[in-house]
Amino acid sequence: MKKSSETRDDLANKRQTAGGARDDASNRRDRRADQRDLAGQARDDKLDMSDLAGQARDGAGDERDNAGDVRDHVAGLRDSAAEQRDRTAEEFDSRNRSRSPNRILRSELARHEAASDREAAFQDRSASAQERTEAQRDRRAALADRHVGARQRRLAEADRNTASSDRAAGLSERANAQLDRSSARIDREVSAVDREDASIDPLTGVLLRRAGFAALSRDIARARRTNIPLVVCFIDVDHLKTVNDGQGHAAGDQMLLNVASTLRSRLRASDLIFRYGGDEFVCIFPDSDSSFGELRLAQVNEELARCPSPASVTAGFAELRPEDSSEDLVARADSELYRKRKLR
Numbered sequence: 001m002k003k004s005s006e007t008r009d010d011l012a013n014k015r016q017t018a019g020g021a022r023d024d025a026s027n028r029r030d031r032r033a034d035q036r037d038l039a040g041q042a043r044d045d046k047l048d049m050s051d052l053a054g055q056a057r058d059g060a061g062d063e064r065d066n067a068g069d070v071r072d073h074v075a076g077l078r079d080s081a082a083e084q085r086d087r088t089a090e091e092f093d094s095r096n097r098s099r100s101p102n103r104i105l106r107s108e109l110a111r112h113e114a115a116s117d118r119e120a121a122f123q124d125r126s127a128s129a130q131e132r133t134e135a136q137r138d139r140r141a142a143l144a145d146r147h148v149g150a151r152q153r154r155l156a157e158a159d160r161n162t163a164s165s166d167r168a169a170g171l172s173e174r175a176n177a178q179l180d181r182s183s184a185r186i187d188r189e190v191s192a193v194d195r196e197d198a199s200i201d202p203l204t205g206v207l208l209r210r211a212g213f214a215a216l217s218r219d220i221a222r223a224r225r226t227n228i229p230l231v232v233c234f235i236d237v238d239h240l241k242t243v244n245d246g247q248g249h250a251a252g253d254q255m256l257l258n259v260a261s262t263l264r265s266r267l268r269a270s271d272l273i274f275r276y277g278g279d280e281f282v283c284i285f286p287d288s289d290s291s292f293g294e295l296r297l298a299q300v301n302e303e304l305a306r307c308p309s310p311a312s313v314t315a316g317f318a319e320l321r322p323e324d325s326s327e328d329l330v331a332r333a334d335s336e337l338y339r340k341r342k343l344r
């Protein structure tokens, strides 16, 4: 029985440890999932910035295109103006064959202005081509920004997926940890019942020797701490062998049972009884001296004498001394019992 309760305790401890380990693992997973979420967030932020940069570059490209259009338009106007001036000069030339110096001058002037309009139109076209080249560069850069952004988005998505599967795994770890803990609790409860069974004498229902000595040690410690007296009584059932031999073991068992229940009925709540072995019992009376114990045992014997199957016990007493261990105290009570028996 003892072995099985120790095995159960071991199992419960192992389960408890397993539960703790699972909790640690799921905490680690949660931390990792948090980090992944943060990484995903950081990537998203970066991506937003790339998008903004791409939009800004697109805007710049549009503006340059517009500027190029305007310049083209102006260049076209200048070209038209130059052509108009050329035509005007031609007209002067053909209408005035006489070529008066004044008219020749006006015609030259028109040609000159047409040439400078053409030059300005050429400049505008060059500037416009330059604007268009730069607009194209901006658009290429915007495209690269968008590519980077898309990649960041894919990575952020992957981070989020891993974080969510980490969290799911953490959740199931926690469920398993919970299961381990409940199993450990049940094991401990069963083990406690086993222990109790192992501490109690199945025949008489009183404590067995090991548990009795543990209780006596606690009572002695308490008596010393609170400075109160304590007396121990060693009891031997009289003539059990005769009953066993004459009426059978069942009658002997019944006799032991009667003695135990009579002792119990005479004990106070603070007193304790345990079976030392065979037909021997030990009673502990805290806050009492030997005369109190003797009075109680006399009452027990009176009651046992009135039973349908009369019985009696012999008892030896020992009062707690400062140097006593629990074994010393019980041994002294046993010697006192032996001395009494010899006197009879």
Ligand SMILES: Nc1nc2c(ncn2[C@@H]2O[C@H](COP(=O)(O)OP(=O)(O)OP(=O)(O)O)[C@@H](O)[C@H]2O)c(=O)[nH]1
Pocket: 203, 236, 237, 238, 239, 240, 241, 242, 244, 248, 249, 250, 251, 252, 253, 256, 277, 278, 279
């Ligand atoms: N029926 C029964 N007998 C037991 C039990 N435990 C021990 N005994 C018997 O109790 C008897 C004790 O014998 P003794 O020590 O001579 O004690 P006694 O016959 O009571 O004699 P005195 O103590 O001298 O009066 C032995 O025969 C044991 O076998 C038990 O649980 N049930």
